[in-house]
Amino acid sequence: MQQMVRVAALTGYVALLAERKVDAHQLLADLSLPPDYLDRPDRLIPVTTKIDLLELGARATGCRHFGLLLGRQQNISTLGLVGLLVQHSGTMREALVTIGEQIGRHVQGLEVRLVESDDQASWHFTYQVDDQARSSRQHSDHTLMVAYNIITFLRGEPLKLRAAYLVGSEPVDAEPYTRLLQAPLCFNNHDCALVFDGACLEERIAGGSPMLRRLINSLMRHHQWSEIEDKVEWIITNLLPLDQVTLDAVAGALAVPARTLQARLAHRGVSFQQLLDRARMQAAQTYMLDTDLSLSEIAELIGYSQLSALTRGFKRVTGESPTQWRRKHKMEIAKPA
Known part of the structure; x- marks a missing residue:
């Protein structure tokens, strides 16, 4: 299973590179990662990607x-x-x-x-x-x-x-x-x-409060399953570019058994596949508006083996084909204010 870590583990990475006259965006590009890859501290990224970025940083700065x-x-x-x-x-x-x-x-x-x-x-x-x-x-x-x-x-x-x-x-x-x-x-x-x-x-921890500790513990237990759909969709969105979106991978990122995750989603009246389809459509729309990638390239990026699969899924969700949707929204963006 792909091990994940939060982007917060790389806090200060861009600034440290800048101090040593190295462009962090170039290092991200070397790994085929977008410029905003490290912008969200709570984003999950593979541990191996963190390792690659640290090793690249050492080589680029000459700092062992x-x-x-x-x-x-x-x-x-x-x-x-x-x-x-x-x-x-x-x-x-x-x-x-x-x-x-x-x-x-x-x-x-x-x-x-x-x-x-x-x-x-x-x-x-x-x-x-x-x-x-x-x-x-x-x-x-x-x-x-x-x-x-x-x-x-x-x-x-x-x-x-x-x-x-x-x-x-x-x-x-x-x-x-x-x-x-x-x-x-x-x-x-x-x-x-x-x-x-x-x-x-x-040694005692200065300012430590048993009452606040119990409250935070309770909050963490509640936080694990509050808005579970958003959490699953967020993890799926992070895993899509890695082509590693499976129920087991998402459950692993949440540190729960896959069967438990399925049961929690069913209790909320939604399935893992529905959330995967939703995340794929949102990612497809982002790519269509923000990039010049072909529809075939976008289909591959979000985990479809064929363009026809993207077309069917997109039309089922939006009522339009990807080509129609892209043309219409590109024209709306291009209209003068």
Whole structure:
């Protein structure tokens, strides 16, 4: 199954590239992605696309610690509602455990573990996806740096690390890692981890409110199924260009079994196929108005193997053929105000 992550994980990417005189739109174009691909923080994108963008950013800027720098600009806000829940934990232990339990809402395929041993604690991050994710230096560095920033944010001051474990071989110049993490570095590990004094876990989170935590927990449970049709349609729209729209893929993006999703949609009086058809038609209309792509190209982009399938579906929904609809609406746009 295609693992997905929210665009919020790349917050600051465009700005960081601009600082180093690199055009982010060109990198997006290199991956055949539209210029506005990173504009919506809640948009779901494949984890592999995030990896590609981080690796491209490192090559284009000539900065071998690009992932580390991007992570340095991010904090708990990138986790959205999960981040808010974490901020209202009672202790640092509860906060880190909560992230491990809830991280699937933000990024799929990431296992977060808190390990305690004697007077030491270690926070581990392992991607359970493909070999590309494990072997990406930029991706692993980015994950570790964001984790360090989250702990710093929760404590209100930097955490003194006993060690930082990183994936990949030791770089020629390790100075940026030492400077940003302020810790002894250990390379060539299976996963990345932060090691620190176990006593830190007992620290209270300033401003944490048990009442607000319960409220946010309740909101998150409700949010999972409120406006389920909009959520499914939104995920379908994101997956259409990847040609990976299946019931299993959408259910996976929502972190629920496919059968549960079908039942929830049926309860709302709608089917997965109906939402897929609706999303396809909306995408087709957008392409017809905003691009000069041929109808055959549009049909392929939204998952139809033949133009005739697009024509039948479009006429069933709008009452017009794609050609008629495009001509009429292009003429309306062209009319002087």
